[in-house]
């Protein structure tokens with residue numbers, strides 16, 4: 001396993017990290033714990049969970065497994081999305097108790113979706129409560145997690161409160177998040193990437209993503225992980241594992257890791273355009289919209305309709321669960337046409353907004 005320094009924290013993190021949001025049988029504490037222990041055996045030392053994952057079972061599974069391991073052999077992270085300081089404190093204390101540790105190594109101000117969210121976390125006291133808990137030693141390092149577009153998130157990082165950031169970054173959406181990764185790199189803070197496999201879309205569409213493959217990564221999963229790890233600012237790729245085979249495959253990708261050269265990376269970025277023929281790449285050039293519609297989020301959701309051959313539920317899950325938006329705002333489009341003139345992919349944006357399922 002390859003390890004990288006996590007920003008300026010003095011901690012070295014495995015480049016593949018364990019995400020606890022996809023246990024296949026979360027009610028089975030023993031079985032779920034085994035996959036976590038297997039990952040630890042393979043050299044993974046960063047374990048990420050959150051309240052509510054897997055029907056609110058994930059933290060209990062982590063606690064069951066981590067109690068069996070030497071404390072100095074792993075780092076654990078969890079999160080809180082509440083804006084109120086007292087609520088955050090309560091959630092943190094419950095996480096500590098469930099995980100069976102005296103300190104959360106990496107604690108996230110969770111799920112920042114908009115600049116307003118960020119203001120609310122500050123004004124509601126959540127940030128202050130987290131910093132206070134850090135003073136008390138209950139938190140090792142404070143980070144944030146976000147689905148905001150790159151520029152907005154870069155501004156949050158500019159406040160210089162966080163020692164690291166968790167963001168979605170992969171071969172599908174990297175243009176949308178690149179600014180935040182660059183900003184984190186400039187600040188020298190840790191970067192954890194979630195969804196390195198595009199929420200499953202990359203392994204489900206191997207032909208479309210075949211362009212990612214290299215001599216040392218001859219399957220799309222390995223290639224997608226190597227794509228992430230090739231970015232010098234990225235510390236670790238967080239993968240939500242469902243079984244031990246997935247762990248072994250990801251660990252093998254790290255073991256065989258050969259960074260893409262700059263020329264290869266440029267080539268890949270160019271190839272994304274071809275691979276995304278008819279798909280939104282999340283580049284954001286269609287913005288701004290005069291009525292404030294977050295077009296890339298809706299068009300990214302519409303991507304699911306194409307990639308899943310018409311599964312409307314996949315689209316709903318994407319905009320509700322991933323982006324936290326509803327189809328109502330898309331219906332406010334006044335059909336000015338500005339976004340379509342600017343779209344790098346020449347997509348029929350107005351038509352797609354109208355076709356989004358309720």
Ligand code: SF4
Pocket residue numbers: 288289290291292293295332333334335336337338339340349350
């Ligand atoms: S066409 Fe609709 S979505 Fe596009 S910029 Fe105009 S109002 Fe916004």
Ligand code: SF4
Pocket residue numbers: 279280281282283284285286287295296299342343344345346347349
């Ligand atoms: S709709 Fe077009 S311009 Fe807007 S993010 Fe998607 S690909 Fe980019």
